[in-house]
Amino acid sequence: MTCSNFEPTRRDLLKGMAAWPAAAALARGNAQPGGYTRADASWFANCRFGISTHWTAQSKTVGADGWLPFEEAVNRFSPEHYVDQIAGAGAEYVIFTSTHALQMLAAPCTAIDRVAPGRTTKRDLIGELADACHKRGLHFILYYNHSCNHGDDPDWEYAVGYHERDKSRLIGNLLSILRELGTRYGRRVDAWWFDSCGSLDPNDMHDWDHVTSAFRDYTFPWEEWVTAAKAGFSERLVTLSPGMLRHHMYSTHQDYEAGEANQPVAVPAVQFTIDHLQGHRWVCIDNPRWVHSTVVTPLADPIYPKERIVDYVRSCNSVKVPVTFNVDVDRTGLLSPESLTLLRDMKAQLA
Numbered sequence: 406m407t408c409s410n411f412e413p414t415r416r417d418l419l420k421g422m423a424a425w426p427a428a429a430a431l432a433r434g435n436a437q438p439g440g441y442t443r444a445d446a447s448w449f450a451n452c453r454f455g456i457s458t459h460w461t462a463q464s465k466t467v468g469a470d471g472w473l474p475f476e477e478a479v480n481r482f483s484p485e486h487y488v489d490q491i492a493g494a495g496a497e498y499v500i501f502t503s504t505h506a507l508q509m510l511a512a513p514c515t516a517i518d519r520v521a522p523g524r525t526t527k528r529d530l531i532g533e534l535a536d537a538c539h540k541r542g543l544h545f546i547l548y549y550n551h552s553c554n555h556g557d558d559p560d561w562e563y564a565v566g567y568h569e570r571d572k573s574r575l576i577g578n579l580l581s582i583l584r585e586l587g588t589r590y591g592r593r594v595d596a597w598w599f600d601s602c603g604s605l606d607p608n609d610m611h612d613w614d615h616v617t618s619a620f621r622d623y624t625f626p627w628e629e630w631v632t633a634a635k636a637g638f639s640e641r642l643v644t645l646s647p648g649m650l651r652h653h654m655y656s657t658h659q660d661y662e663a664g665e666a667n668q669p670v671a672v673p674a675v676q677f678t679i680d681h682l683q684g685h686r687w688v689c690i691d692n693p694r695w696v697h698s699t700v701v702t703p704l705a706d707p708i709y710p711k712e713r714i715v716d717y718v719r720s721c722n723s724v725k726v727p728v729t730f731n732v733d734v735d736r737t738g739l740l741s742p743e744s745l746t747l748l749r750d751m752k753a754q755l756a
Contacts, residue, residue: 443660454729465702469701507557644662657680691732
């Protein structure tokens with residue numbers, strides 16, 4: 406989906422801010438229908454920027470001799486080196502992709518094994534990454550995709566129950582995964598970022614050409630989903646993404662904006678969305694495919710000049726909206742050095 410690069414003037418920003426309710430009314434303690442009280446997202450609002458990576462089972466290596474099977478790649482991955490790269494660029498949090506197009510998890514998970522064995526690992530890399538982030542003073546956000554999209558993982562789609570008319574088995578399987586991971590990690594996972602929500606919800610199947618299951622006459626239980634996601638830590642933040650540059654509220658039971666903008670566009674005018682969610686922007690700074698999925702290809706350089714990134718982050722931060730930058734990463738855990746340098750220089754100019 407594309408969107409025009411509309412960036413409001415200062416006059417537009419001030420006009421928009423004046424039309425919104427007081428920020429105090431939107432902060433923690435904002436009760437929602439169904440007895441849900443939003444978690445405190447102030448730590449997120451106080452961040453300037455974070456770094457995400459799409460390190461997945463489909464990630465490829467820069468060199469010709471570095472490819473390894475998924476479990477071996479997980480076993481050789483260094484959480485400390487990964488986090489050192491990110492902390493060295495000045496980021497304040499990490500979004501790590503646990504699963505993406507393929508339902509392959511870099512951690513043990515009985516709930517996944519029960520559905521389709523061979524898709525998890527003995528090593529709990531996710532837990533180690535969370536600990537490494539907190540040791541360096543970074544917050545840890547875990548991205549999760551149910552992998553029932555576009556037929557990218559057909560074996561998983563059928564095994565998990567996505568194509569069954571009765572969706573109860575699908576829902577039960579997915580909630581079990583969230584509860585197991587949430588309970589295990591507790592406070593070690595500060596937030597979830599949930600992708601591809603439209604493929605589960607018949608009220609928001611905006612891309613019917615890519616929907617691979619006939620969803621009819623049911624309502625997806627998003628409130629149960631969020632409850633499962635908060636297992637082990639009730640103050641864990643949750644967002645439900647409607648996709649790139651889209652707005653759709655699956656439920657009032659979420660805490661911050663997914664903010665998937667892809668490009669440095671849609672400059673926010675205020676801290677909170679119209680639905681009173683803490684604002685957020687997520688921008689791909691180098692590789693527009695997000696995943697380093699081509700073999701023997703160098704890591705991508707930044708797409709945008711530093712001045713544009715500095716202005717964008719400064720504008721977002723002026724209304725307490727953090728910006729996440731997705732940085733290209735290869736199968737070994739090496740991040741684009743040029744992108745990290747740009748972000749480090751940007752941080753120095755923001756100071």
